[in-house]
Amino acid sequence: MFVYLIKVNRNVKSELDELKTHYEMLQIELKQTQSLKVIESNHVNVTSIPRLYKKERIHNRRKNYQTQQDSIRVFSSCTKNGVIAITIDDGPGVSTSRILDVFKKYNSKATFFFVGVNFEKYGNIIKPAFDEGHLIASHTWSHIDFSESTDDKIKEEIGKNNNGFRNLIRAVPRYIRPPYGTFTHNAGRILKEMGFEAAVRWDYDTRDWDTNQSSNVVSSFQRIFDSKPENSSFLVLMHDMEHSAEALSLIVPKLVEKGYKLVRVDECLGIPESRAYKYEEL
Ligand SMILES: [Zn+2]
Numbered sequence: 001m002f003v004y005l006i007k008v009n010r011n012v013k014s015e016l017d018e019l020k021t022h023y024e025m026l027q028i029e030l031k032q033t034q035s036l037k038v039i040e041s042n043h044v045n046v047t048s049i050p051r052l053y054k055k056e057r058i059h060n061r062r063k064n065y066q067t068q069q070d071s072i073r074v075f076s077s078c079t080k081n082g083v084i085a086i087t088i089d090d091g092p093g094v095s096t097s098r099i100l101d102v103f104k105k106y107n108s109k110a111t112f113f114f115v116g117v118n119f120e121k122y123g124n125i126i127k128p129a130f131d132e133g134h135l136i137a138s139h140t141w142s143h144i145d146f147s148e149s150t151d152d153k154i155k156e157e158i159g160k161n162n163n164g165f166r167n168l169i170r171a172v173p174r175y176i177r178p179p180y181g182t183f184t185h186n187a188g189r190i191l192k193e194m195g196f197e198a199a200v201r202w203d204y205d206t207r208d209w210d211t212n213q214s215s216n217v218v219s220s221f222q223r224i225f226d227s228k229p230e231n232s233s234f235l236v237l238m239h240d241m242e243h244s245a246e247a248l249s250l251i252v253p254k255l256v257e258k259g260y261k262l263v264r265v266d267e268c269l270g271i272p273e274s275r276a277y278k279y280e281e282l
Contacts, residue, residue: 071188076201078233078268084224084260085268086248087111087202089139089177091240092122092129098245100129106252108262111200112240113139113177116164123168130169135264135276137175137200138162146178146187154190162194171277175200175265197275200265202237208244217247221254229259235268 064075078085088099091114103110112129114136119126130136141160144153162172174197178187181201188199206220217238224234238244255262266276 067188068185070192071185072192072196072198074183074188074199074201075265075269076235077203078235079270080268081231081233082229082259082261083263083268084234084236084255085111085263085265086236086238086252087113087177087200087265088244089113089237089239090115090118090143092118092125093240094122095240095242095245096122096125096129098242099240099248100125100132100134102245102248102252103134103262104132106256106262108252108256109134109264109267110262111135111137111175111265113137113200114161114165115139115143116141116161117143119164119168123164126165126168130171133264135173135175135266136165136169136171137173137177137265138165138196139177140179143179145180145182146184147182149187151186151190154187155194158191158194166280170280172280173277174198174275177201195278197271198269200235200269202235204234204236206236206238206244208238208241208247212243214243214246214250217244218250221251225254225258233268235265 064073064077064079067074088096088110091112096112099110112126112134114126126136138158138161141157141164144157146154149157158176165172172195174195176191176196176198177200183199183201191199204224206217208217208220211217224232224236227234238248252262264273264276266273
């Protein structure tokens, strides 16, 4: 009997990928044996997989769109050419300072979607990131899936993360990346009530969660390396991991050399910097 523990962290996707591979193997097995019983008795938890892929397909069809009046807006792409917004999810972590060093060296900016569960251990790096001018943004407290959470749970997760940011930088981020890219109208309504500006997805997935080799992450940028800043822009999804940090030390100079400006998400969307945070009274 297989039991899969789906952890709420950056490994969740690779675990699910493994599960998918296993699921596919099972399908082959099923065809070979023509015996559904064997599959059912040996394995559990495969039912969520097709649904996850369905979500990804839905995401891929959507670009920037105006949601209903009572919800925040949702963006997946930059609104002008010549810019790349690199977004780093699931930190803060062991690699955050290394990532900051790379962006500092090439006078570039990034956006960090942080989860509060890491604040106790790595929160000290957030103030330097904020002071260096990167966009600090929310990714919920513990990486919840909005489509599977009650209103109260969503409010609690956002409120807790907001408090963490208040303590660390005396400001509350107004941009959020919904974990798994899953956005619901209901979450959008709650986020608007709580003062958020926009939800941010991506249009370029490096799939850095699917490898532990920095060379694979560098290769994942090939389509960007082959593009021209005059007619291209990218909103790139990456994660706070060691091999991604190492890859960025090669990627960032290459992009700058190509003539791209590496900017925060708000600049790539053409939204004034003044809308990035709600500031707290000292
Ligand atoms: Zn995430």
